[in-house]
Amino acid sequence: MLVIVLLMTVINQVIGAHVSNDNCTDVDDKIMMRAVFTFQNFQKQHCSSKDTPYNDSWLMGTIENNTERSLNCSIHNLTAIVRHYYENFIDCTDYFDEWFLNIGIYTIFSKNMCKFIAFNRFHNLKLFINYLINQSISYENYTRMIISAQCKLSGVIGEVSAAQNNFKKKRNEFVKYLIRVRNETNITGLNDSDLIEKLKEYPAIKNLSLDRYFLKILICHIRNDNFDKLVETQSKLHDQISPFIHLSHKVEDYLFFIGGLAAGMVILALTNKKRGIFGSKASIKLPANDIHYDVGNDHISGL
Numbered sequence: 001m002l003v004i005v006l007l008m009t010v011i012n013q014v015i016g017a018h019v020s021n022d023n024c025t026d027v028d029d030k031i032m033m034r035a036v037f038t039f040q041n042f043q044k045q046h047c048s049s050k051d052t053p054y055n056d057s058w059l060m061g062t063i064e065n066n067t068e069r070s071l072n073c074s075i076h077n078l079t080a081i082v083r084h085y086y087e088n089f090i091d092c093t094d095y096f097d098e099w100f101l102n103i104g105i106y107t108i109f110s111k112n113m114c115k116f117i118a119f120n121r122f123h124n125l126k127l128f129i130n131y132l133i134n135q136s137i138s139y140e141n142y143t144r145m146i147i148s149a150q151c152k153l154s155g156v157i158g159e160v161s162a163a164q165n166n167f168k169k170k171r172n173e174f175v176k177y178l179i180r181v182r183n184e185t186n187i188t189g190l191n192d193s194d195l196i197e198k199l200k201e202y203p204a205i206k207n208l209s210l211d212r213y214f215l216k217i218l219i220c221h222i223r224n225d226n227f228d229k230l231v232e233t234q235s236k237l238h239d240q241i242s243p244f245i246h247l248s249h250k251v252e253d254y255l256f257f258i259g260g261l262a263a264g265m266v267i268l269a270l271t272n273k274k275r276g277i278f279g280s281k282a283s284i285k286l287p288a289n290d291i292h293y294d295v296g297n298d299h300i301s302g303l
């Protein structure tokens with residue numbers, strides 16, 4: 001770790017030598033975006049207004065040098081800038097949830113393939129910032145939301161991944177209900193909200209604790225030709241599993257037969273032993289001479 005720190009220090013010094021001496025102006029949003037991603041990459045606590053990652057002087061030096069090279073200007077007192085936005089932190093939950101549920105989710109989850117796609121968190125954060133700008137949020141306020149936005153973005157990526165895994169586990173249960181939805185409903189005539197309400201009428205779906213991302217994934221599989229692909233996948237999976245099921249049934253029958261036969265032989269042996277047929281020692285009498293002999297395992301002895 002010490003070697004890495006020293007290497008980063010040398011690199012930062014070299015980089016700093018090629019930065020313009022002009023002061024950075026009106027780029028606080030870009031500075032904060034780079035700062036919060038660096039905090040995350042270095043696993044610093046940074047998602048609360050009470051966190052103080054800016055007190056790490058080496059890390060702040062790294063952020064300063066990298067940001068100055070990227071923006072080609074000099075930052076005056078980076079620590080003060082970052083502290084200002086932590087002390088004036090704004091929670092962006094309402095804006096973020098609306099954006100991600102309707103727009104952002106499709107930057108990490110393909111509507112055409114119904115699966116995760118490659119994405120860039122930094123790019124996604126910029127998309128959210130653009131959304132805030134279009135909502136007429138002021139420069140100062142949306143910059144104060146960047147800390148919250150970056151942390152929210154990291155959280156929902158995990159939630160969408162969990163929702164997709166949940167769907168995979170339960171899709172067998174859903175297929176028959178989804179077929180009914182397709183057959184009984186004009187899918188193309190419903191928007192997503194109406195379709196969600198329709199889905200909730202079916203027991204297998206209604207009784208689940210469904211989160212918003214799970215429903216988005218479910219709808220993705222119903223729309224267009226994705227449902228046909230889902231049914232086809234399930235049919236192929238069933239065809240692959242069926243021979244093994246039949247084979248296992250035959251093996252079970254065979255083992256049951258062998259087990260029953262073995263149990264019968266044990267019972268027979270115990271019964272015969274009790275009656276003396278398999279006794280280790282018996283006495284016989286020869287009537288002619290009135291003589292008794294003991295018959296052992298391997299020999300006969302007279303009394």
